[in-house]
Every structure is written in C-alpha cells, then in structure tokens.
Amino acid sequence: MILDGPYAEKLHRLAERTHVTAGTLARSLLSSALDEADPDPRDVTALLDGIDGAWERAQEGLADAKAGRIIPLEDLDGCPRSSSPAARPTI
Numbered sequence: 001m002i003l004d005g006p007y008a009e010k011l012h013r014l015a016e017r018t019h020v021t022a023g024t025l026a027r028s029l030l031s032s033a034l035d036e037a038d039p040d041p042r043d044v045t046a047l048l049d050g051i052d053g054a055w056e057r058a059q060e061g062l063a064d065a066k067a068g069r070i071i072p073l074e075d076l077d078g079c080p081r082s083s084s085p086a087a088r089p090t091i
Helices: 004-016 022-035 041-049 054-066 073-079
Strands: none
Touching: 004 022
C-alpha cells in the first residue's frame, strides 16, 4: 500500500508515539476500518468512486506488478510474515 506524503508522515509519527512499526500500525488501522465498513457492494463501490484518482492509481499498480516493480511483503518493515494468525505481530 502506498500512502500520499502527508498520510505517510502522520502514520510514521503515530507509529513512533505508539512504539510499533508503521506497517504494524497500518495493518491494525486498516483492519479496524474494514471491520466497521458496510459490506454492501453498492456502498463499497460508492466509497471507491469517491477517492480522487483511485482508478488511475489502481491501473498504475497493476502495470507495476506486471512489470515486476514490486516489493514482496516479507521485505516491508523487516517483519517476517506468516499465514498463521498466531504468528502475526499484534499491538
């Protein structure tokens, strides 16, 4: 996930204050937002349509992935990933 500059800075400041990595905090915040999101597909579509430039950025991301311009999740924050929920870092 790529955040715009101001949001990335805010995430890093929050992570420093809470003594966790930015990746751990981002996953926690995203999980909370998803838990509270309305699962009705019409609402999700309306939400996504309201994000300025979302379609274009999604297409750019697909092009990057197809071209191999990616960073494996394992390389983010130097934190090992596991499919086991018990092995995932928690806050």
